[in-house]
Amino acid sequence: MPDISLRSATPADAAGVLDIYRPFVESTSVSFERVVPSDREMAERIAAASEEWAWLVADVDGRIVGYAYAGRHRFREAYRYSVETSVYVAPDLRRSGVARALYTELFERLRSRAYASAYAGITVPNDASVGFHKSFGFEAIGVFPRVGRKFGTWHDVLWMYRPIGQQ
C-alpha cells in the first residue's frame, strides 16, 4: 500500500480534485453533471462542504489521488442529520485501500458533527462503487428508475444507506 496521507481539503485543492473528477463528467454517467466545473466553482464547493460537513483528500507524494466528501441530503429541517457521501480515487491507485481510508476518516468527522445517516446515490451499473459501499457497510435500499438522462440514455440510480454512528 502506498504512503497515503489524508487531510482536510482546502479551496487550493480544486485543480487536483478536478484532475480526478473531469473524466467522469466528460465521458461517463457516474456524475450527472454535463459541464466540468471551473477551478473556482470547485473551490467554492470544497469550502461550502467543509464548513458544514467534511471534504477530505488523499495525498501521495504531494499528488491528490482521491477525495471524499459529504453534503446535504435534503433541505427540510427534519433531514438535518442525514448526508449524502461520495468518493473518487485515481485509476492507478484503485484497490489500494484509498477509498476505505477516506471514508473511515470522513465518517469519523461526520460522527463528531452529530450526523446520523449516510446515503450514496450510485448510477448503475457501477460494480466498483456498489462493491466498495457494500464493503463499507452500506446496504442497498432502492432504485430510482430512469431518474437521469445523459448522453441520450436514461440511467437508474441505486441508493445505499449506512448509519454513521457505527464503524
Ligand SMILES: CC(C)(COP(=O)(O)OP(=O)(O)OC[C@H]1O[C@@H](n2cnc3c(N)ncnc32)[C@H](O)[C@@H]1OP(=O)(O)O)[C@@H](O)C(=O)NCCC(=O)NCCS
Ligand atoms: C469506487 C472507488 C471509489 C473505490 O475506491 P478504491 O480505493 O479502489 O477502493 P478500496 O481499495 O478502498 O476498496 C475497499 C473494498 O471495496 C471493495 N471494492 C473496491 N473496488 C471494487 C471493485 N472494483 N469491485 C468490487 N468490489 C470493490 C472491495 O471489497 C475492497 O476491498 P478489497 O480490495 O480488500 O477486496 C473507485 O473504484 C472509483 O474511484 N471509482 C470511480 C468513481 C466512482 O464510481 N465513485 C463512486 C461514485 S458513487
